[in-house]
Amino acid sequence: MKNNIVRIGTRGSALALYQANQVKLSIETNFPDLQAEIVIIHTKGDKILDVALSKIGDKGLFTKELEVALLGNEVDMAVHSLKDLPTFFPEGLQLGAVLPRAEVRDALVSKNGKTLKELGAGDVIATSSLRRKAQLLAYNPDFKIVDIRGNVNTRLSKMDNGYCDAMIMAAAGLQRLNLDERITEIIDPANIIPAVSQGIIAIETRADDEQIATVMNGINHQPTMQVALAERAFLKAMDGGCQVPIGCYSEVSGDEIVFTGFVSDLKGEKIIRLSKKGSLKDARAIALEISGQMAEQGAKEILDDIRKNSCI
Numbered sequence: 001m002k003n004n005i006v007r008i009g010t011r012g013s014a015l016a017l018y019q020a021n022q023v024k025l026s027i028e029t030n031f032p033d034l035q036a037e038i039v040i041i042h043t044k045g046d047k048i049l050d051v052a053l054s055k056i057g058d059k060g061l062f063t064k065e066l067e068v069a070l071l072g073n074e075v076d077m078a079v080h081s082l083k084d085l086p087t088f089f090p091e092g093l094q095l096g097a098v099l100p101r102a103e104v105r106d107a108l109v110s111k112n113g114k115t116l117k118e119l120g121a122g123d124v125i126a127t128s129s130l131r132r133k134a135q136l137l138a139y140n141p142d143f144k145i146v147d148i149r150g151n152v153n154t155r156l157s158k159m160d161n162g163y164c165d166a167m168i169m170a171a172a173g174l175q176r177l178n179l180d181e182r183i184t185e186i187i188d189p190a191n192i193i194p195a196v197s198q199g200i201i202a203i204e205t206r207a208d209d210e211q212i213a214t215v216m217n218g219i220n221h222q223p224t225m226q227v228a229l230a231e232r233a234f235l236k237a238m239d240g241g242c243q244v245p246i247g248c249y250s251e252v253s254g255d256e257i258v259f260t261g262f263v264s265d266l267k268g269e270k271i272i273r274l275s276k277k278g279s280l281k282d283a284r285a286i287a288l289e290i291s292g293q294m295a296e297q298g299a300k301e302i303l304d305d306i307r308k309n310s311c312i
């Protein structure tokens with residue numbers, strides 16, 4: 001930070017810019033002496049638009065260039081969707097703060113207003129998430145599922161132009177872009193468990209930057225951080241990422257949490273899904289206990305099988 005100006009690194013998509021502006025707003029509200037400046041950085045995930053995410057197989061596809069800029073002192077912080085951040089931080093970087101979690105659940109966006117229950121064998125549903133694909137097939141094995149890439153607006157116009165009949169997207173992304181009216185249905189996690197850390201805006205910082213650490217302490221939302229760390233501990237313990245169908249759902253009410261973990265094979269035929277209720281302050285231990293029980297029930301074999309076959 002120089003002359004009370006903090007530089008916020010972000011991707012250039014509409015969603016990324018909205019999220020970076022939320023961070024700017026939070027900093028300037030909590031620290032009236034500071035001014036926040038948005039710096040746009042392009043990532044590999046923004047450049048490769050024609051390949052399914054699960055096939056690129058690169059951790060940190062949307063985050064690496066931001067981390068390079070952060071380490072190179074070109075920016076003072078990098079704003080990400082936490083669900084895009086790998087569980088391991090590069091040496092010297094850390095999770096500085098999170099904003100209060102928005103909607104965690106997925107949303108169905110359909111062309112003719114059909115709900116999940118009303119969609120059938122003749123309908124084409126687009127998603128490139130293995131987690132969404134597997135759970136859709138578990139819900140109805142007759143669904144025809146196709147890949148789709150691009151930012152939220154690109155995907156919506158692909159559907160409008162006839163590419164598919166419906167899509168599953170993070171509700172938070174649509175809501176942040178003021179696209180609430182495009183949501184046909186918020187999907188019950190009984191049918192689709194969300195992605196780990198979905199709906200959470202994260203700020204990555206340099207571990208040795210004390211001035212920025214003070215700013216982070218001022219804007220961090222502690223209950224969200226507690227849940228975020230629990231969910232990421234679950235992901236790490238399962239050795240998951242976006243190349244396998246994995247997810248979790250933290251249902252928080254007051255100081256209680258019901259944590260549900262999910263893994264499955266690609267077709268949604270073998271599913272392991274376990275829940276445990278407890279105190280929010282024990283969220284991490286609960287998440288790790290669930291991952292242990294899921295491992296005992298064969299979760300690792302299911303995921304290893306997918307990894308083995310996707311490398312052939």
Ligand SMILES: NCc1[nH]cc(CCC(=O)O)c1CC(=O)O
Pocket residue numbers: 081082083084168169170172173197198199200201
């Ligand atoms: N993988 C892309 C991505 N990363 C974060 C969001 C939405 C916002 C969030 O979950 O915080 C999205 C879009 C989507 O999954 O539909």
